[in-house]
Amino acid sequence: MGASTLLLTGNIDTIAQMSCNPAIGGQAKGQMVREIDALGGEMGINTDLTGIQFRLLNESKGPAVQSPRAQCDKKAYQFRLKHTLELQSNLQVFQATVTELVFTGQKVTGVRTNLDIEFSGVTVVVTTGTFLRGLMHIGQNKNEGGRLGDFSSKTLSASLIKAGVKLHRLKTGTPPRLLGRSLNFSKMEEQRGDASPTLFAFHDTRDPAGLFHVEQNGEQYIGWQPGSHQVSCWMTHTTPETAQLVRDNLHKSAMYSGEIEGVGPRYCPSIEDKFVRFADKPRHLLFLEPEGRSTNEYYVNGLSTSLPFDIQLEMVHSIPGLENAQLLRPAYAVEYDFAPPTQLYPSLESRKVENLFFAGQINGTSGYEEAASQGLIAGVNAVHKVRREEPLIIGRHEAYIGVLIDDLVTKGTNEPYRMFTSRAEYRLLFNHGSAELRLLHHAKAHSLVSSTRLARIEEKKRQTDYWITFFETHKAPAGQGTLGDVIRSSTMGGGAMPEFPVEFSSQSEALRQEVMYRVGYQGYLAREQRQIKKLSQIEKIKIPPSIDFMQVRGLRKECAIKLSATKPYTLGQASRISGVNPSDISILMVLIEASRGGAKR
Numbered sequence: 001m002g003a004s005t006l007l008l009t010g011n012i013d014t015i016a017q018m019s020c021n022p023a024i025g026g027q028a029k030g031q032m033v034r035e036i037d038a039l040g041g042e043m044g045i046n047t048d049l050t051g052i053q054f055r056l057l058n059e060s061k062g063p064a065v066q067s068p069r070a071q072c073d074k075k076a077y078q079f080r081l082k083h084t085l086e087l088q089s090n091l092q093v094f095q096a097t098v099t100e101l102v103f104t105g106q107k108v109t110g111v112r113t114n115l116d117i118e119f120s121g122v123t124v125v126v127t128t129g130t131f132l133r134g135l136m137h138i139g140q141n142k143n144e145g146g147r148l149g150d151f152s153s154k155t156l157s158a159s160l161i162k163a164g165v166k167l168h169r170l171k172t173g174t175p176p177r178l179l180g181r182s183l184n185f186s187k188m189e190e191q192r193g194d195a196s197p198t199l200f201a202f203h204d205t206r207d208p209a210g211l212f213h214v215e216q217n218g219e220q221y222i223g224w225q226p227g228s229h230q231v232s233c234w235m236t237h238t239t240p241e242t243a244q245l246v247r248d249n250l251h252k253s254a255m256y257s258g259e260i261e262g263v264g265p266r267y268c269p270s271i272e273d274k275f276v277r278f279a280d281k282p283r284h285l286l287f288l289e290p291e292g293r294s295t296n297e298y299y300v301n302g303l304s305t306s307l308p309f310d311i312q313l314e315m316v317h318s319i320p321g322l323e324n325a326q327l328l329r330p331a332y333a334v335e336y337d338f339a340p341p342t343q344l345y346p347s348l349e350s351r352k353v354e355n356l357f358f359a360g361q362i363n364g365t366s367g368y369e370e371a372a373s374q375g376l377i378a379g380v381n382a383v384h385k386v387r388r389e390e391p392l393i394i395g396r397h398e399a400y401i402g403v404l405i406d407d408l409v410t411k412g413t414n415e416p417y418r419m420f421t422s423r424a425e426y427r428l429l430f431n432h433g434s435a436e437l438r439l440l441h442h443a444k445a446h447s448l449v450s451s452t453r454l455a456r457i458e459e460k461k462r463q464t465d466y467w468i469t470f471f472e473t474h475k476a477p478a479g480q481g482t483l484g485d486v487i488r489s490s491t492m493g494g495g496a497m498p499e500f501p502v503e504f505s506s507q508s509e510a511l512r513q514e515v516m517y518r519v520g521y522q523g524y525l526a527r528e529q530r531q532i533k534k535l536s537q538i539e540k541i542k543i544p545p546s547i548d549f550m551q552v553r554g555l556r557k558e559c560a561i562k563l564s565a566t567k568p569y570t571l572g573q574a575s576r577i578s579g580v581n582p583s584d585i586s587i588l589m590v591l592i593e594a595s596r597g598g599a600k601r
């Protein structure tokens, strides 16, 4: 966006380091990466160029729930993104640990660092991940740090609390890493990547110059082609012996012995949780996933634990194929401070401290995609704030990113929040292939992609609309209705597709797939569109920030307290706060309309 920006990090070498599994995407998350790409973010292209295995999840189901996922080369992912930042004009990257924020009244005006260097800025975005008072647990063993081998950001919490920002504790965990040559893959089931990989970036509209790889040298493009030379993952499972070991030693687990006060991710449970909560399940699937091309390190997906090291070792050896496994790194749990996100406006700016923005795990989420989505929105809005422009707010009906931020700032979370398709009311409209078309107006209004790319997306949209209209208005032979009707009945399993015009068949595969989806599922998509339209009125009505809910006549006290605490941005957001009912919304609507009328008069 052309703004002069400073990025401070405790360690430049760990920029874009994936704390857990080096995998991007998956259910709902894959769609989010494509949304990030549509808004000019880097995650998709970085994944494509450093991915070592690509799979489209739910391939046999409808396009709305199909999600791309890729296993990345952990180091290449990091190095390439660091290099991307180095190439970015107007961005200065500097290594220093922020020890406190600098405030002037109720505004943030800069940061102090451990090097005694102070930086000033009009807006500040805090993205500390799991580092705020990070404390790692392996059984009874405790070490300070945001992740193994890293530092703990200790004093920043005090600075935030002093400014009135509330902090609570959460926890997350990670499995052990194993040495590949100590594993017996013949006892495991191979899982290959897709022969035809689904990539994340919209390569059809992006500038090919973005395709540099980490080994890029001047003008030369060196490295692997996206999706080529994929590697395999491997499947194995726990045994009754594993279950017994976990049950016998539960009291030694940091999580179960009361050592950890923070709440963990319900949807990414530790192996202790799995054997306790799903006690009737005889075994749990585990995936051995390579961490890169130039390392022999493997991630054991599904074996996150905070049991002591000796039990971890026994547990690993009880698993088929891992009998002689050597551990390169132990599993551990990490506890950290997070700032409940109901303290934020939908722009991700703090309601307590002006010009201070929060993004990522500090807002109570878990996952790279959730963090990247928020980073993008907070960054854009930090620039808008400087320029006194309207913030970028993506609606729940437009994208998973909209659902994520609305859920966080409206409902908050008391456990690590991750995205699921089921969180979105209009998920049929959120198929991954449509992200660029869905978010085009935002990319354009906020200048998030280059003018060349914008022109290509606009052309893609024109073509998509043209072909949809074409199929809906052209008759099929033999009285079968329109070509659209034939496509719909074929999509639902009733007969062959019509013969397509050559001009359509010669369009890109991405465009053809999008048109077929929109025509094939037209009835379902139209139903969601109608619901959106019905609710769109209250989504558009902004609540003046000056309104004092406690003074609004007729509003129930419980509702007034909740509204005062959340300070919703629109009537739509207010309606989603638990405890606010339709009659409260009607009262607010009348009040806002009256105040508008008053202003006119």
Ligand SMILES: Cc1cc2nc3c(=O)[nH]c(=O)nc-3n(C[C@H](O)[C@H](O)[C@H](O)COP(=O)(O)OP(=O)(O)OC[C@H]3O[C@@H](n4cnc5c(N)ncnc54)[C@H](O)[C@@H]3O)c2cc1C
Binding pocket: 008, 009, 010, 011, 014, 015, 016, 017, 018, 019, 020, 021, 096, 097, 098, 099, 127, 128, 129, 130, 131, 132, 146, 147, 153, 156, 172, 173, 174, 268, 332, 333, 334, 359, 360, 361, 362, 365, 366, 367, 368, 371, 372
């Ligand atoms: C052990 C572990 C297990 C996880 N397991 C999963 C999982 O199973 N599934 C999943 O989806 N996600 C998991 N995650 C979460 C995922 O890693 C995060 O959600 C994501 O990386 C958060 O991104 P972020 O940008 O908010 O923070 P991070 O990626 O943590 O980055 C924070 C950055 O801030 C810097 N920093 C912190 N404090 C300061 C300071 N004071 N001054 C300067 N720089 C500072 C750090 O150096 C770091 O670069 C796990 C994380 C950890 C640590």
